[in-house]
Amino acid sequence: NTDKMRPASANDSRHWTTNAGAPVWNNISSLTVGERGPVLLEDYHLVEKLANFDRERIPERVVHARGAAAKGFFEVTHDISHLTCADFLRAPGVQTPVAVRFSTVIHERGSPETIRDPRGFAVKFYTREGNYDMVGNNMPVFFIRDGISFPDMVHALKPNPRNHIQEWWRIWDFFSHHPESCHMFTFLLDDVGIPLNYRHMPGFGVHTFKLLNQAGHEVYVKFHWIPKCGEKNLLDQEAEKVGGKNHSHATADLFEAIERGDFPEWTLCIQTLDPRDEDRFDFDPLDVTKVWPEDLFPLLPVGRMVLNVNPDNFHNDNESIAFAPAMIVPGIGYSEDKLLQTRIFSYPDTQRHRLGPNYLQLPINAPKCPFHNNHHDGAMNMVDRKEEVNYFPSRHDPAQHAQPYPQNSKALQGQRERKMIAKENNFSQAGSRWRSFDKARQERFVQRVGDALMADRVTPEVRRIWIGYWSQCDPQLGQHLARLLQQNSML
Numbered sequence: 239n240t241d242k243m244r245p246a247s248a249n250d251s252r253h254w255t256t257n258a259g260a261p262v263w264n265n266i267s268s269l270t271v272g273e274r275g276p277v278l279l280e281d282y283h284l285v286e287k288l289a290n291f292d293r294e295r296i297p298e299r300v301v302h303a304r305g306a307a308a309k310g311f312f313e314v315t316h317d318i319s320h321l322t323c324a325d326f327l328r329a330p331g332v333q334t335p336v337a338v339r340f341s342t343v344i345h346e347r348g349s350p351e352t353i354r355d356p357r358g359f360a361v362k363f364y365t366r367e368g369n370y371d372m373v374g375n376n377m378p379v380f381f382i383r384d385g386i387s388f389p390d391m392v393h394a395l396k397p398n399p400r401n402h403i404q405e406w407w408r409i410w411d412f413f414s415h416h417p418e419s420c421h422m423f424t425f426l427l428d429d430v431g432i433p434l435n436y437r438h439m440p441g442f443g444v445h446t447f448k449l450l451n452q453a454g455h456e457v458y459v460k461f462h463w464i465p466k467c468g469e470k471n472l473l474d475q476e477a478e479k480v481g482g483k484n485h486s487h488a489t490a491d492l493f494e495a496i497e498r499g500d501f502p503e504w505t506l507c508i509q510t511l512d513p514r515d516e517d518r519f520d521f522d523p524l525d526v527t528k529v530w531p532e533d534l535f536p537l538l539p540v541g542r543m544v545l546n547v548n549p550d551n552f553h554n555d556n557e558s559i560a561f562a563p564a565m566i567v568p569g570i571g572y573s574e575d576k577l578l579q580t581r582i583f584s585y586p587d588t589q590r591h592r593l594g595p596n597y598l599q600l601p602i603n604a605p606k607c608p609f610h611n612n613h614h615d616g617a618m619n620m621v622d623r624k625e626e627v628n629y630f631p632s633r634h635d636p637a638q639h640a641q642p643y644p645q646n647s648k649a650l651q652g653q654r655e656r657k658m659i660a661k662e663n664n665f666s667q668a669g670s671r672w673r674s675f676d677k678a679r680q681e682r683f684v685q686r687v688g689d690a691l692m693a694d695r696v697t698p699e700v701r702r703i704w705i706g707y708w709s710q711c712d713p714q715l716g717q718h719l720a721r722l723l724q725q726n727s728m729l
């Protein structure tokens with residue numbers, strides 16, 4: 239299926255040709271009047287060569303522009319068929335091909351991989367029932383809980399539009415209106431803020447999803463990827479050394495590990511929650527700024543993912559791959575989490591812009607199972623359709639509706655409103671996390687927060703707001719910070 243769609247390779251011919259296949263007898267000298275020029279516009283090969291070159295770049299991703307991809311397989315190791323009817327999870331031993339992309343978030347396509355930034359951890363499962371994308375990060379929580387603030391958040395984190403420099407005063411200013419971000423900052427500004435590379439990095443689905451079994455029974459679920467080679471990170475000075483030598487160290491590490499046969503592997507685990515229990519906690523379990531504590535929600539292993547194939551072509555497998563939390567399969571459902579709901583729209587939308595309306599026909603994105611619908615044509619359509627009936631319903635089209643499968647059955651009711659969630663509980667998990675660090679790690683955290691709060695143009699008002707937030711997370715943490723800022727005459 240995918241091979242049929244692949245255009246003939248430019249390298250099949252033994253001699254040089256134009257894109258249309260006409261022989262090129264000289265690829266070194268332009269066609270000129272006399273040996274010194276000028277150049278003739280009728281040199282079609284020259285014009286085509288430059289025109290292709292001029293268009294080599296597609297827009298980079300608006301976030302997660304810098305990344306590395308690899309392929310491999312996912313294998314079920316534990317039976318969870320009582321929880322989900324997902325075909326690819328049907329029994330231990332079942333294997334499904336996957337494509338994975340790891341990324342940094344904020345900076346450009348060629349930016350250093352030692353930057354303190356969350357990392358993307360996106361997995362595409364090519365199942366027999368369509369592609370399933372698990373589009374996660376290496377940190378289990380997120381900065382904000384409502385997608386309406388996502389564009390503002392990204393603008394604040396990205397470089398200043400005036401000078402193209404990332405500046406803390408803009409970041410602290412924006413997040414001073416979002417105290418729910420404290421928990422995420424206890425990851426970003428902690429020792430885990432710069433992973434050693436992609437292989438030693440955990441992954442988290444972050445959102446709550448649903449698992450639905452054949453009988454229609456639903457549980458809430460969170461996904462975790464645990465690296466088999468252990469989690470490892472870089473301290474600031476180590477990162478400076480690594481990054482000073484090689485700004486692509488994580489891409490190189492992944493590529494080289496796979497080339498030498500040292501295949502990276504992760505265990506997929508789940509945490510589940512009965513929807514009837516969702517009100518029993520002091521936090522909202524669908525709030526992406528919270529974790530589900532592992533003592534209450536133990537991790538259950540489900541399977542393993544092995545990456546054993548390197549991309550053949552960076553542009554096709556990395557730049558053109560398109561992940562979307564919208565891509566689910568029977569047996570998996572969305573939850574009501576409002577951040578997730580906005581992501582369901584945003585990814586396919588940006589991909590239609592970034593890659594074109596037929597981006598799902600690109601070999602890396604196309605399903606590996608048969609597909610059928612009447613969405614067709616448009617720019618760069620590559621599916622060769624033979625049918626005459628492109629409308630529905632029709633007595634001439636033998637394709638039927640798919641068999642119904644269990645659907646999210648939660649009854650919803652409420653007023654139309656724009657509101658915060660009831661249980662914000664912005665500080666307690668952030669505080670417990672800081673208390674769980676040993677003394678040295680607590681100090682490193684305080685120093686990083688302090689340094690960032692002391693950055694140029696952070697106002698005393700914003701500094702005081704943040705000391706207030708961190709004090710609510712933990713009074714001692716607040717005191718340490720206040721002392722640091724006072725010592726430096728910054729309060």
Ligand code: HEM
Nearest residue numbers: 299302339358359360374375380385388444580581584588
């Ligand atoms: C990439 C939007 C939150 C993980 C992207 C892209 C957009 C986007 C537009 C670029 C996609 C592309 O060009 O192919 C949003 C919005 C969010 C949100 C609107 C919140 C409302 C999150 C969260 C996570 C996440 C919570 C982690 C759980 C990723 C990853 C990628 C990505 C891993 C890169 C995928 C790849 O490697 O191609 N996001 N995002 N995002 N996002 Fe988000």
